[in-house]
Amino acid sequence: MRAAAASLMLLLLVGGCSQHPPAVPSAVARPLRVMSVNQCTDQIVLALLPPERIASVSWLSHDPAGSLMAPAAARVAVNHGQAEEVLRQAPDLVVAGSFTTPALRGMLRRIGWPMIEVDHAQTFDDIRRTVRQVAAAVGEPARGEALIADMDARLAQAARGTTRHPRVAAWDGSGFGAAAGTLYDEVLTAAGARNVVREMGGYSYGRPDIETLLKLDPDLIVQGAAVRSGGSLGDDVTRHRVVREHWRGRTLRISQAYYVCGTPMIGEAVLKLQGEMAR
Known part of the structure; x- marks a missing residue:
């Protein structure tokens, strides 16, 4: 976001004119104040560190x-990915994701603020790699290996x-989201399912429709569901009379929080889905 970069530049310029300019911290082997500015890296940081070592998420x-670590997140401060917050909270390390505002990441790189950039995980191997990357950066490699071993x-x-x-x-809240190469597809496969979306020629992300479901004729329907009360347009298909009758007792939900981010908690998602399918 340009506003974030402009705000950081303004604060640096103002600080440079004062007697006490904002200090850029030096990289340390075991940072004591870690700030995560990405929803997915938040959850890895929260799993690795105690609250007292987390500046904010x-x-x-x-x-x-969208977060399996919401209870843990409630115990630490919050940020909105703003440049001012980085200066105000003065973390020893900023943990950013590949979807974090490019302007903010670029500015932090230019001024030399300690930061790691973590790619979005789409496979189990990606999760292992990103957990090890973050664990090494925060000085907790053994804790990272323990999380991977549990997964x-x-x-x-x-x-x-x-x-x-x-x-x-399977689809997420609004469209077929379990294409080959996605983490959602990895979860389905590991749980023992055969993802019929792979059978759709010329796959494109879009809202599921009755005709497509009848043509695919799956044994089960899995709908990614947000943990919120009330319904949404994404529920229209499962509420349709044909779907209710044809797939009676063969429709289940899995929270999007399990697969929207690649975290070591993905093993729990696989077992949960496997158990739901068996029932």
């Missing part, structure tokens, strides 16, 4: 609809528990 992580143990448990492979049509 993004406001999005306080929303259980791998759950994935191994799911692999042992796979006895059937139902054909599943």
Whole structure:
């Protein structure tokens, strides 16, 4: 966001004219004040560090609809990814994601503020890599390996528990979101499902419709659901009379918080989905 970069530049210029200009911290091996400005990196930081070592996490992580770590996030301060907040909170390390405002990341790089940039995880291997990256940066490699080991143990448990492979049509809150190469597809596959979206020629993200579902004729329907009360337009398909009758007892939901971000908690999502499919 240009406003963020402009604000940071203004504050630096103002600080440079004062007797006490804002100090850019030096990189340290074990930062004591870590600031995460991305919803997905928030959850890794929260899993790795105690609250007293976290300067703040993004406001999005306080929303259980997209964050599995919302209770932990409620124990630390909040940021909105603003340049002023970086200067005010003065973290030893900023943890940013690939979707974090490019202007803010670019400005922090130019002034030399300690920062790591974490790619969005689309596979289990990506999750292992990003957890190790963040864990190394915050000085907690052993804790990172423990999180990965727990994830791998759950994935191994799911692999042992796979006895059937139902054909599943899955979407997120608004459109078919489980295309090949997505984390959602990885979760389905690890849980033992065969993702029928892979059978759709010329796949494009779009709202599910009755005709498509009838043509695919999946054994189960899985709908990504936000943890919020009330309905949405994304529920229209599952409320349709044909769907209710044809897939009676064969429609289930999985919270988007489980797969919107690649975190080591993904093993829990796989086991949960596997259990739901078995029932």
